[in-house]
Amino acid sequence: MQRTRAQQLDAIFAALADPTRRAIVARLASGEASVMELAKPFAMSQPAISKHLKVLERAGLISRGQDRQRRPRRLEAKRLAEATRWLERYRRIWEANFQRLDALLEELKAQERPVRRAKGGERS
């Protein structure tokens, strides 16, 4: 199936919209694993996990390893990086904003404080 770049990215974002699939991807980031191994930490049946794996596979985020018995799944890190660098960049811009906001809020809190202190007396 021939898909455009935009469609591929759509599939990646859709695949990552689900918390279970994100957890599977996070698990695979530390090494390949069989379906059974992947199912273990989740309160889910193997068929349920397999469904999630199929979505991830279709998005090109994971692939199957060499071992035909275990059929381990592994992360296609390059593919994931393509999608996540957008989110990462976006996140960074906003984190920079929010860190400035943190500093501003500290200032605003400090401006409010003297009013309260003046009432009760600052020193004991």
Add this chain to the structure above:
Amino acid sequence: MNEAGTAKASATQGGATVKNANPFKVTTPTGKEIRMTRVFDAPRHLVVDAFSKPDLLKKWLLGPPGWEMVVCNVATKPGERYRYEWRNTETGYQFGTGGVAREISPGRIVHTEVMDGQAGESLVTTDFVEEGGKTTVTMTLLFESREIRDMALKSGMEHGVAASYNRLEELLVSQQV
């Protein structure tokens, strides 16, 4: 109070210990949305002020380094228009964004947004929930289509420094809801 419960759950979320920084998550809950959640160490009224008063907005809503906010006209009630503009201090390049306010209340600001040079309008809902002197801000950007959402995500790439790939794990942790 249900909301307090969710705020607590998201604050302790992430598995590994995240010290120093307040938890910050960027997720794509559906194909048409971007959602950001961040906790601030301040009561709600101060956070809402910082999101709605021009002299305060100009101090933090700046994006990547090298940009200053040169226009900040806010909407004070539903139906009014707002307009923000930024200027790059080096290149002089200027761009802006604006829209119409739909709802302005102590716990929620809703407005439409159209960025200069970009197709499509988004609906931005910002919720402010205070618990124990801290305020959780959740911004949800709803786009008309997945394509426009992805374009908005991509537009961040065009400004500023190059993206790094080695913080993937950190991102994944932050994405787990």
